[in-house]
Amino acid sequence: MIISNKLNKMLSGNSQIRRMFEEGNALKKQYGEDRVYDFSLGNPNAKIPVKLKQAMLEIISEDRADTHRYMSNAGFEKTRESIAKSINKRFNTSYNYNNFIMTVGAASALNIILKSILNEGDEVICFAPYFLEYKTYVENYNGKLISIDTSQTGFIPDAKVLEAVITEKTKALIINSPNNPTGIIYSKNVLEEINKCIKKCAKKYNIDIITISDEPYRELVYVEKEVPWVPDLIENSVVVYSYSKSLSLAGERIGWLLIPDECVCSKELIGACTVSNRAIGCVNAPSLMQKLIEVCPDAKVDISFYDKNRTVLYNELKKLGFEMLYPEGGFYIFLKTPIEEQSFIEKCKKYRILTVGGLAFECSGYVRIAYCVSEETVLNSLESFRLVAKECALI
Numbered sequence: 001m002i003i004s005n006k007l008n009k010m011l012s013g014n015s016q017i018r019r020m021f022e023e024g025n026a027l028k029k030q031y032g033e034d035r036v037y038d039f040s041l042g043n044p045n046a047k048i049p050v051k052l053k054q055a056m057l058e059i060i061s062e063d064r065a066d067t068h069r070y071m072s073n074a075g076f077e078k079t080r081e082s083i084a085k086s087i088n089k090r091f092n093t094s095y096n097y098n099n100f101i102m103t104v105g106a107a108s109a110l111n112i113i114l115k116s117i118l119n120e121g122d123e124v125i126c127f128a129p130y131f132l133e134y135k136t137y138v139e140n141y142n143g144k145l146i147s148i149d150t151s152q153t154g155f156i157p158d159a160k161v162l163e164a165v166i167t168e169k170t171k172a173l174i175i176n177s178p179n180n181p182t183g184i185i186y187s188k189n190v191l192e193e194i195n196k197c198i199k200k201c202a203k204k205y206n207i208d209i210i211t212i213s214d215e216p217y218r219e220l221v222y223v224e225k226e227v228p229w230v231p232d233l234i235e236n237s238v239v240v241y242s243y244s245k246s247l248s249l250a251g252e253r254i255g256w257l258l259i260p261d262e263c264v265c266s267k268e269l270i271g272a273c274t275v276s277n278r279a280i281g282c283v284n285a286p287s288l289m290q291k292l293i294e295v296c297p298d299a300k301v302d303i304s305f306y307d308k309n310r311t312v313l314y315n316e317l318k319k320l321g322f323e324m325l326y327p328e329g330g331f332y333i334f335l336k337t338p339i340e341e342q343s344f345i346e347k348c349k350k351y352r353i354l355t356v357g358g359l360a361f362e363c364s365g366y367v368r369i370a371y372c373v374s375e376e377t378v379l380n381s382l383e384s385f386r387l388v389a390k391e392c393a394l395i
């Protein structure tokens with residue numbers, strides 16, 4: 001077999017989403033794109049801000065050679081300085097460009113930090129349901145992902161359960177707020193409890209635990225609730241950020257990793273992550289996108305687009321008798337399936353609705369509905385949802 005055992009295992013594990021993707025394409029061919037309600041992928045649909053497009057054109061027309069050449073593996077200093085200033089202003093912090101490494105989206109930021117800290121068999125804890133790629137990334141570096149079920153605590157991490165799971169092999173904890181797929185924002189209090197637990201366990205086992213705060217949905221918040229700045233609350237935390245969702249630039253692949261000076265071995269860690277950027281083959285983040293972020297560090301998409309979809313879907317699904325939390329951020333609804341998960345997915349498909357099963361997020365009995373689709377898709381899907389509800393005897 002030419003495919004490695006590890007990849008082979010991963011391919012079979014991913015089969016549900018691949019199948020959904022292929023089945024979606026087949027349905028679209030059969031019924032037409034507009035008659036298939038594809039809520040499976042978290043592909044941002046809000047318009048890119050106009051000022052961003054203008055800035056992109058200006059950067060290209062400047063015709064400066066340094067825009068397109070190799071650079072430091074950490075990225076352009078000016079870009080990192082511009083981001084540091086923006087973050088300092090928002091969160092009253094005092095970072096400088098050295099604390100930031102520009103990355104190929106959040107995905108590569110997660111990969112470089114994990115590559116830099118994991119030895120074979122090291123454990124990384126996260127709270128389920130979780131972004132399905134965490135497992136792949138941890139296993140890329142021969143680590144072991146340990147997940148904690150939060151479905152019994154309203155998808156809020158319980159520090160007591162975390163304490164029971166930490167061992168001398170624990171190297172990192174990944175947290176994600178606003179959360180994919182639940183849409184929940186972790187409060188200051190929750191983060192403080194996590195910090196207390198980590199401090200206690202680190203002392204008990206004489207280890208350092210890095211908390212990786214994965215924040216691609218930070219700017220997608222629909223409620224009057226603060227998304228706390230994690231390094232202020234949890235010791236030895238680093239931040240992973242992405243412009244995929246905040247600027248609808250998912251295909252352009254741009255984000256960053258922040259390692260504060262207060263983080264244990266910060267200098268060594270910054271050096272290791274910079275080298276890891278090269279070692280995983282990214283070399284540096286796309287230069288044109290870095291130039292863009294440098295001039296527009298605070299730009300954001302208009303999130304009222306997602307908010308409208310969130311409100312319509314939540315209200316209509318609730319009326320039909322479905323159970324779910326009202327998402328506070330992100331662009332997903334995590335819906336409790338009224339019947340067995342796979343049967344529910346099949347019923348949805350019968351009415352041309354595509355979702356992703358909770359099992360893919362290690363939390364069965366749910367489906368994820370990605371509402372980052374057009375308003376028409378949402379409105380046109382409602383009759384199909386009604387028919388599904390009827391078949392599940394909800395109405």
Ligand SMILES: Cc1ncc(COP(=O)(O)O)c(C=O)c1O
Nearest residue numbers: 042105106107131176180242244
């Ligand atoms: C929680 C979470 N982390 C990371 C990523 C990866 O984002 P990026 O496109 O920036 O690599 C995603 C993408 O959907 C995500 O949902």
